[in-house]
Amino acid sequence: MPGELSRAAAIVGAAEANEIGYPEQPRTAIQLHIEAIKNVSDQTGIPISRINGVFGAGWSSQIAEHLGLHPSYIDTTSVGGGRARGADPWDPGSLYSNPYGVSGAPSNYSHAMTRHNYRWGTTPEDFAHIAVVTRQWATLNPRAVMHSKETHPFGGPITLEDVQNARMISWPLTLLHCCLVTDYGGAVLVTSPEVARSVKTKPVWIAGAGENMSHSNMLEMEDFTATSAAASSAAAYKMAGMGPEDMEMAMIYDSFTVTAGITAEMLGLAPRGEGFTLWKDGRAAPGGSFPINTNGGGLSFNHSGMYGMQLLVEAYRQLSGTAEDGGYSGLPGKQTSARSCVVNGTGGSLSTTGTLVLVAD
């Protein structure tokens, strides 16, 4: 039985900033936001003046002000994509982690890979399959930074050997186990069923939603091979009245290969310890039975930090049909005929997670 809020709202449009990746002319964050919002307004035909709620990973009030809006609902989040906190000298990280030379996300996430290898008998090469397959998706997406040699000197297909022989960043994570850092702006428009039925784009229904967290500082991560995506997806599946067996594709925050592999397990898409097999045996790859990260992922498409919006834009693009009709706002690229998608974003150091179950008509 779906929960009462299941399908009470729909995404009716998804768009990106005009230039993403490594634009030649410097972009400000606000410009990336505003371009994406203008594009999603044009795509749906819903004028910006009708926007009545603004949600961002930070920036919400600045965005509303820039647009001259006085929305009745404004909020921000650090769930589903996070970044390093400020430098409070007395927070636990400053006192008990930073003195030991950790320097950002890769230096933390590597500890999870080591533990996964130990506990489940996996290897870094198992996870390298995730990087290889995700790059295959990027070669199908002209807006992906790593699409080809024309988009980036190191773009185009990669092999397991490329991944494993890349420069070591934080053992066992080489450079190609880590996501990109690029410019990106994205926006989705969420509305009521009544409005969703009246606009020119197709609705993608928010069938289920859930949030959860296990810790903020990795010191408090009980099991380094599990995240709160198990709990946030359980809530989302319950609300949707669906389960992982009903999903036809997935969009998973792949900040690192290990993030995607563990998250797939938490979402119920594979048994514990076996998430990587979705990529290794080709199910998650182009032409496979269960596409994952069809945009090329944070690993090979784009990654601005706080990647959740990029997951949503691609999920809408694949489920809505906008990709196959020439691509409103320049986003052609239908890769799958999936009608349902589980979307999961991870914030912090495998800390906070948000899960959505999205369903097309």
Place this chain on the structure above:
Amino acid sequence: MPYTKPIPEPDPLGQPFWEGAKSGKLMLPRCTSCNRVHWYPRHICPHCHAREIEWIEASGEGRIHTFAVQHRAFGGWADETPFVTAYIDLNEGDRMFTVLRGVDATKPETIKIGAPVKVEFEAASDDVSIAFWRVVEG
């Protein structure tokens, strides 16, 4: 030789830990209600939410829970790459983060999860000593 790596600014909450560290003792907070040790120091027990917390002198022993080898770092740590960071399961319960000593960072396959470790302290300044953990013979 001056200590070039980040030196934390001791906080009032963790004062017994910082004082203990200066004399080579590992002090840990323990809830007098549920008897469980927690790390990092809290204003309230994260297990039972009692506020009566005492400090005990710990054994200074533990085991490697997981580890990584850092090949990129900033500031003073940049001069020491590669080095091994690790989460330590304390004998008294809960976990600390550290840089491991007594290991070869160029041979991570020789470092074993579960290996026994002992704490040692390095004076980073007159006021602050920092806990490091060293792999010992099992």
